Amino acid sequence: xxxxxxxxxxxxxxxxxxxxxxxxxxxxxxxxxxxxxxxxxxxxxxxxxxxxxxxxxxxxxxxxxxxxxxxxxxxxxxxxxxxxxxxxxxxxxxxxxxxxxxxxxxxxxxxxxxxxxxxxxxxxxxxxxxxxxxxxxxxxxxxxxxxxxxxxxxxxxxxxxxxxxxxxxxxxxxxxxxxxxxxxxxxxxxxxxxxxxxxxxxxxxxxxxxxxxxxxxxxxxxxxxxxxxxxxxxxxxxxxxxxxxxxxxxxxxxxxxxxxxxxxxxxxxxxxxxxxxxxxxxxxxxxxxxxxxxxxxxxxxxxxxxxxxxxxxxxxxxxxxxxxxxxxxxxxxxxxxxxxxxxxxxxxxxxxxxxxxxxxxxxxxxxxxxxxxxxxxxxxxxxxxxxxxxxxxxxxxxxxxxxxxxxxxxxxxxxxxxxxxxxxxxxxxxxxxxxxxxxxxxxxxxxxxxxxxxxxxxxxxxxxxxxxxxxxxxxxxxxxxxxxxxxxxxxxxxxxxxxxxxxxxxxx
Numbered sequence: 001x002x003x004x005x006x007x008x009x010x011x012x013x014x015x016x017x018x019x020x021x022x023x024x025x026x027x028x029x030x031x032x033x034x035x036x037x038x039x040x041x042x043x044x045x046x047x048x049x050x051x052x053x054x055x056x057x058x059x060x061x062x063x064x065x066x067x068x069x070x071x072x073x074x075x076x077x078x079x080x081x082x083x084x085x086x087x088x089x090x091x092x093x094x095x096x097x098x099x100x101x102x103x104x105x106x107x108x109x110x111x112x113x114x115x116x117x118x119x120x121x122x123x124x125x126x127x128x129x130x131x132x133x134x135x136x137x138x139x140x141x142x143x144x145x146x147x148x149x150x151x152x153x154x155x156x157x158x159x160x161x162x163x164x165x166x167x168x169x170x171x172x173x174x175x176x177x178x179x180x181x182x183x184x185x186x187x188x189x190x191x192x193x194x195x196x197x198x199x200x201x202x203x204x205x206x207x208x209x210x211x212x213x214x215x216x217x218x219x220x221x222x223x224x225x226x227x228x229x230x231x232x233x234x235x236x237x238x239x240x241x242x243x244x245x246x247x248x249x250x251x252x253x254x255x256x257x258x259x260x261x262x263x264x265x266x267x268x269x270x271x272x273x274x275x276x277x278x279x280x281x282x283x284x285x286x287x288x289x290x291x292x293x294x295x296x297x298x299x300x301x302x303x304x305x306x307x308x309x310x311x312x313x314x315x316x317x318x319x320x321x322x323x324x325x326x327x328x329x330x331x332x333x334x335x336x337x338x339x340x341x342x343x344x345x346x347x348x349x350x351x352x353x354x355x356x357x358x359x360x361x362x363x364x365x366x367x368x369x370x371x372x373x374x375x376x377x378x379x380x381x382x383x384x385x386x387x388x389x390x391x392x393x394x395x396x397x398x399x400x401x402x403x404x405x406x407x408x409x410x411x412x413x414x415x416x417x418x419x420x421x422x423x424x425x426x427x428x429x430x431x432x433x434x435x436x437x438x439x440x441x442x443x444x445x446x447x448x449x450x451x452x453x454x455x456x457x458x459x460x461x462x463x464x465x466x467x468x469x470x471x472x473x474x475x476x477x478x479x480x481x482x483x484x485x486x487x488x489x490x491x492x493x494x495x496x497x498x499x500x501x502x503x504x505x506x507x508x
Contacts (some may be wrong), residue, residue, distance in 0.1 A: 001099050003192040004092050005043065008297030009188050009197035016045035016217030017052040019059045020199035022415045028218060033190050036102040036218045036460040037326055039374035045189045047218035053426035056214045057231050057385050060152045063211030068177040069150045075175050076126025081202045083119030086112060089198055093163065095328065096104030100188050101162050102336040102376065103290045104327045115167040118476060125481055129176065147485040149177030150257070154226035156237040156247070162188035163195055168475045169236045174212065176484040181214045181232065183223050187338055192217070199281040223247070230254050234484065241469045259483050260471025263395040264423030266455035267300035269412045269438070271429035272307050275312065275452070279428040280453030284318050288334050288380045292399030296424040296456040300392065302404045302412045302481045312361060312403060315382060319362045322380060325371055336376035339397060346398035348376050352391040358383040364400065387415045395421060403450055409434050417445045423466030424448040447474070
């Protein structure tokens with residue numbers, strides 16, 4: 001892994017604060033990145049101190065004055081080159097993601113592919129930042145609207161997608177003419193350093209102002225600095241609902257803008273009309289992919305009573321086939337949780353579920369011995385539960401799957417909607433009426449609702465995000481670019497008089 005890190009420009013002790021290609025020394029705390037794969041120390045980096053943060057924000061502001069004047073297609077050309085660089089570095093960066101975060105190599109490579117895909121999307125978007133034209137009620141007047149960049153955009157990303165979520169925000173923000181300050185998770189600082197190293201030569205070759213891409217490192221206090229700084233016009237934050245509420249309160253108090261992607265407690269409804277083999281694949285990958293550490297992880301299966309026992313048996317058999325171990329070994333399905341704190345939360349959730357009366361049909365636990373020295377390998381488990389259980393209502397970032405029964409489709413939708421979170425949802429059915437009911441205004445209340453697809457695995461092009469305690473934000477596709485711009489309505493009078501709207505007269 002040290003060879004891979006060296007090829008990505010990461011040394012054993014790396015400065016963590018960057019303004020373009022300039023790395024700033026810091027008096028901040030030392031951050032250690034230990035791989036959950038084997039517990040080994042990968043490298044250390046420095047948290048951003050107050051002086052470094054101030055330098056970053058000032059440089060970002062100065063860069064914005066220049067970058068916003070670049071034609072959007074020219075900004076898109078820079079992003080196109082970033083996409084090409086990511087293609088070249090896909091294997092290296094995917095391996096680093098897998099080792100530092102713990103997700104399977106296939107998922108690590110898939111995450112880098114998401115970065116490539118959003119680059120392609122953003123390049124096309126750079127020629128499509130359209131506004132509307134409207135007819136004026138006043139003669140010889142023209143009305144239209146246009147979109148302008150916001151300014152400094154702060155990006156707070158989570159450990160589970162240490163590079164993709166940054167790219168969702170930054171690529172769109174850049175083609176829209178903004179500058180970005182990225183505060184990655186303190187649990188995956190090296191992935192962020194690698195990304196900064198990949199894009200810096202491209203920015204320098206194209207004459208991009210250095211402050212267009214900045215990096216700050218640290219724990220929650222650094223994120224709070226972004227949230228409280230009035231010069232940071234938009235803060236895009238991905239993480240827990242608790243964190244999102246704190247960010248929203250801080251940014252809201254200064255009337256700034258937020259884009260929040262927070263917790264999920266996602267469910268799949270398994271209808272008696274479902275293709276059960278296809279449903280099994282969607283349910284198992286959704287529940288155990290990234291060791292249950294996706295915001296779109298399937299945490300609840302709502303199964304019709306007539307097929308409940310049969311589908312439960314399929315699940316138990318499938319879980320017995322799962323291979324847990326080093327995520328860089330492509331034969332393994334499940335890697336480790338991110339750290340011991342996550343392991344403790346997993347164990348506490350299991351105890352809470354049992355205390356409430358849950359029946360575990362596949363038991364959990366932490367693996368020990370050769371290959372599991374980090375202590376972060378948790379066994380995916382399955383519990384029969386009730387919708388009202390407190391633990392079922394709570395998002396636990398771990399591979400715990402709850403089985404729930406239903407009688408009618410209306411009841412199933414009510415159970416699906418009956419949690420505080422509202423990110424992703426799915427129904428497995430070949431019945432058109434059920435599918436359409438699930439997608440109707442009286443159906444799923446989530447930002448993502450799928451038919452015959454699991455809850456996990458969103459693709460670039462569709463807007464990603466959710467409702468309720470998920471925060472209401474939308475990233476990645478569709479018209480998510482509007483988050484990073486301000487709308488301006490323009491009216492032009494090309495006549496020789498000045499008629500007023502609404503027929504008002506004002507004579508001098």
